[in-house]
Amino acid sequence: MTGTEGAPRTIRTAVVGYGLAGSVFHAPLLSANTSYSLDVVATSDAGRQASASSRLPGVGVVREGADVVRRAADLDLVVLATPPMTHYPLTKAALEAGLDVVVDKPFAVTSAQGQELIELAEQLGRVLTVFHNRRWDGDFLTLQKLLAAQALGRVTRFESRFERWSPAIAKAWKARATAADGGGVLFDLGSHLIDQALQLFGPATVLHAELQARRSDERADDDVFLVLRHQSGVISHLAMNVLCAQQGPRFRVLGSIGGFTKNGVEPQEPYIVAGGSPLDGDYGVEAPEWAGLLGRDGHLDRLPTERGNYPEFYRLLAARILDGGAQSSLPLPVNPEDAVEVLKIIERARELGVK
Structure with missing residues (x-):
């Protein structure tokens, strides 16, 4: 040093x-x-x-x-x-x-x-x-807080999506990459979705997988849907699609006493792209109109999003x-063993994948 x-x-x-x-x-x-x-x-x-x-x-x-x-x-x-x-x-x-x-x-x-x-x-x-x-996305931190407070009761269904409209493959390496090279949306956005699901609900097996290549020049996959069964009993539906002209909710979570729905795009990446800094006071703060909806006892209440915190x-x-x-005994930000578990889910999804 x-x-x-x-x-x-x-x-x-x-x-x-x-x-x-x-x-x-x-x-x-x-x-x-x-x-x-x-x-x-x-x-x-x-x-x-x-x-x-x-x-x-x-x-x-x-x-x-x-x-x-x-x-x-x-x-x-x-x-x-x-x-x-x-x-x-x-x-x-x-x-x-x-x-x-x-x-x-x-x-x-x-x-x-x-x-x-x-x-x-x-x-x-x-x-x-x-x-x-993505463990420090504001919407993910909000959901973690809800689950820690048991605000939804026993969770039964977790729906999570990353959907975008990208009809052209912008990066040269992505245009060339096969699944064996780490190409495709399952490796890209799917790594985030799987990691978040495992962090929230624990170890899982793959029940169902659909892998499609919709774009004519896609050499791996650009439209993927996975169903995971967690040992905790939760079923996760994970969707990732880069040829999606109309996006669904980012999260939809159903439990025994409530549900939570969240739309919108996590703001930290676009904030930096627009020239902002992680040191800015409004970095990671989501606009109030994108607050999620918490449904309990027949009522829908807006739930402000926690501040995102990639730093x-x-x-x-x-x-x-x-x-x-x-x-050191201090924790790593991410245990690499967790990342290996994500890769095992991806490998199993490819084995089972319906095309």
Whole structure:
């Protein structure tokens, strides 16, 4: 770690990949937290190199992850915001170079790869975690609070959706990627939906899976519906679709004494895209008109949304690293074993998938 005698230590960090994940999530969140110094950004795209140099003055810009690994002696943490097929080799190389690692979701393209990386991190005494940031969506935090208060009674049905209208595949790697490469909406939005369901209601098995490729140039899947049965008894219906001209509720949850319905798009990502900062007072605050509806005893009441809090991921990670890293008893923001469970659900869904 850097820092002079008596000064707070700083986690010297590199971000590999400067597309949406690197530029809108990781770089702003790291820059907003004084426990980190963002020292290096790696991207092979000339336009993104120029953007990183302009938006992040003083940050070194290199072409690829290998360049970051070669600088490992001057770094503590690497954040991988690269396409899924690169996650396993880049994570392995970074761990072996002595770096702690954050991997964007999906953790890897197979659960076996994910488990191997966990075991390697343990052997090397490194911190490894996965950026399942949707655990800090405002609507998800609102639902967690409702469930903790048992406001819905015994939950029987959980419906969760990520639906968008994206008739064109905007990213070149996504246009080329098959499911074996980590392509498709099940790996992308599905990783979030599955992780949230498992966090809320515990371990689950796949009862039913539908996987479709609606767009003519889609090589994996862009319209997926899953049914999970949790050991807790809850049935989850998870829908993800990027060719959806009319979106359904983000959440619909039914319980023995009440229900909850939530519409709208989580505001943290569009806020940063529009030029805001995680340090702003209104960051993560949802407009009142998007409040969810809590239904009980024949009444519908508007329920204000909790403030979204993606910065919490990096706060928890800094606490863990600065407390001794892999030897610390402080919690990781996301246990990578959870991310492996997500991958196992995805693998089972592909085995059962109706096309």
